[in-house]
Structure formats: structure tokens, C-alpha cells
Amino acid sequence: MMETNMKPTGKPLKYQQLKQQLQRQIEEKQYPYGQCLPTERELCDMLDASRMTLRKAISELEDEGYLYRVQGKGTFVSYQEKLEQPLAKLTSFSDDMRLRGMKPGSRILLMEVIPAGERIAKKLNITADEQVIMFRRLRLADDEPMAIETSYFSYDRCHSIMEGVTNGMSLYTAMRDELGIVLRRAEQSIETGLLQLWEASMLGNEALTNCMFIKRLTFDENGDPIEYVESKYRADRYKFFVELYC
Numbered sequence: 001m002m003e004t005n006m007k008p009t010g011k012p013l014k015y016q017q018l019k020q021q022l023q024r025q026i027e028e029k030q031y032p033y034g035q036c037l038p039t040e041r042e043l044c045d046m047l048d049a050s051r052m053t054l055r056k057a058i059s060e061l062e063d064e065g066y067l068y069r070v071q072g073k074g075t076f077v078s079y080q081e082k083l084e085q086p087l088a089k090l091t092s093f094s095d096d097m098r099l100r101g102m103k104p105g106s107r108i109l110l111m112e113v114i115p116a117g118e119r120i121a122k123k124l125n126i127t128a129d130e131q132v133i134m135f136r137r138l139r140l141a142d143d144e145p146m147a148i149e150t151s152y153f154s155y156d157r158c159h160s161i162m163e164g165v166t167n168g169m170s171l172y173t174a175m176r177d178e179l180g181i182v183l184r185r186a187e188q189s190i191e192t193g194l195l196q197l198w199e200a201s202m203l204g205n206e207a208l209t210n211c212m213f214i215k216r217l218t219f220d221e222n223g224d225p226i227e228y229v230e231s232k233y234r235a236d237r238y239k240f241f242v243e244l245y246c
């Protein structure tokens with residue numbers, strides 16, 4: 001049977017206070033992502049703690065993903081604040097980043113004109129031999145890689161905007177301003193996905209193995225599907241947020 005202890009425990013223990021202090025310093029970026037912490041002895045002096053107490057605090061912060069130890073090198077900060085992405089609104093990557101005061105960017109990884117094939121044709125409500133543009137971009141926020149997005153849309157309808165978009169223009173802006181397409185709604189799913197080594201490397205960290213795998217089908221004001229996209233977002237940098245009502 002599970003044992004529970006519901007009695008209030010009073011003042012936090014010394015190691016818990018220390019842990020909270022370090023946690024705060026990391027979250028406030030006094031020790032930013034990737035930085036090596038001062039040595040154990042320095043930290044004990046600075047925080048007026050014994051080695052045992054400090055080790056317990058650090059070990060819990062390791063378990064919680066704030067710190068990691070490298071044998072012979074030291075203890076490093078692995079905590080990074082995640083970007084919170086609201087889910088209720090249909091927005092573009094560029095708008096999302098600008099709203100956060102960050103600079104959006106893209107690197108084109110692939111652009112091909114191919115027959116839609118059964119799978120994509122079904123999504124876009126076209127025939128399998130109709131031509132689509134397959135467009136893969138690495139999306140950047142303040143020059144940091146965040147996601148790999150692979151979009152499919154009709155060649156006939158959208159080919160004229162590709163020059164602008166490959167030169168860095170926002171896809172949604174080009175669709176709206178140059179083609180008069182009003183995007184009205186999207187169907188989107190989010191699940192965990194695996195990253196291949198080349199994808200992890202593109203995303204700036206070969207140690208990444210998992211991502212948020214997002215599929216989005218966007219429709220215009222006439223209810224026609226315009227873009228189908230499969231995106232791999234960095235699970236270590238993103239969290240999704242939704243407000244629920246009853």
C-alpha cells in the first residue's frame with residue numbers, strides 16, 4: 001500500500017533552500033544555459049553550505065533537468081526557458097516570433113515540384129498527379145534553429161510567390177498579399193516524434209532524439225485546403241499552451 005505523509009513539514013530543509021536558490025539563479029540566467037557552475041568548493045563558500053548539502057541540491061537539480069555533470073569538467077546548466085506557443089490562434093511562424101520580440105528567420109533546405117501522390121492529394125483535395133511544391137525550411141528565432149517545416153501546396157496556385165518566399169518572405173504574408181488567399185482555419189495535431197541525426201544536427205544539437213511533431217492542414221475562406229505541413233519542433237525549446245473553458 002502507498003504510504004502518505006500529509007503532515008506539514010515546516011521550514012524547508014537546508015538542501016531544499018539551497019536547491020531553490022540555485023534554481024532561481026539559473027532561471028534568472030545568472031547561470032545561463034551551457035555555463036559551467038563554479039567549483040564545488042567555491043559554491044560551498046558562496047552559499048555557506050556543506051559539501052553534502054550542496055551535492056544533494058545539485059543532484060536533485062540534475063534529476064529535474066536543470067544541470068548535468070561532465071566527468072572531470074564540472075557541472076553545466078541545461079535549463080533553457082521554453083517558448084510558449086498558444087494554440088487557439090492561426091498564426092504564422094514569423095508573426096509568432098515578432099510577437100515575442102524575436103527575429104524570425106528561415107533557411108531553405110529543399111524546394112521541389114513533385115506530383116502530389118495519394119497521401120498529399122487526399123489532404124489537399126486534388127488528384128494524385130497534380131503538381132505540388134514541397135518546401136522544407138529550417139525556422140530560426142533570433143538565429144537559433146527551432147523547427148524543420150515541410151509544407152506542401154498547389155503549384156498552380158502558389159508558384160508565383162516562391163521567389164519572394166525563398167528570399168525570406170513569410171509564406172502566409174505572400175499568400176495573403178500576393179495571391180489574395182485569406183487563411184481562415186486550420187486542423188492541427190501534435191504528437192511526439194523522432195528526430196533523425198541530420199535533423200537533430202540541423203536543429204543545432206545532435207543529442208536531441210525527440211521532437212514535437214505537428215501536422216497542420218490550413219483552409220482558406222472558401223473552405224479549400226491550401227497548405228499541408230509536417231513540422232518538427234524542438235521539444236527542449238517549445239511548449240504549447242491552451243486555455244480551457246467549461
Ligand code: 16G
Pocket residue numbers: 091092093094095104149151169170171172173214216227229231
Ligand atoms: C507556421 C505553420 C506553418 C506555416 C508557417 C508560415 C505550424 C505548425 N506551422 O509555422 O504551417 O507554413 O507558419 O510561416 O504552426 P511564415 O509565414 O513565417 O513563412
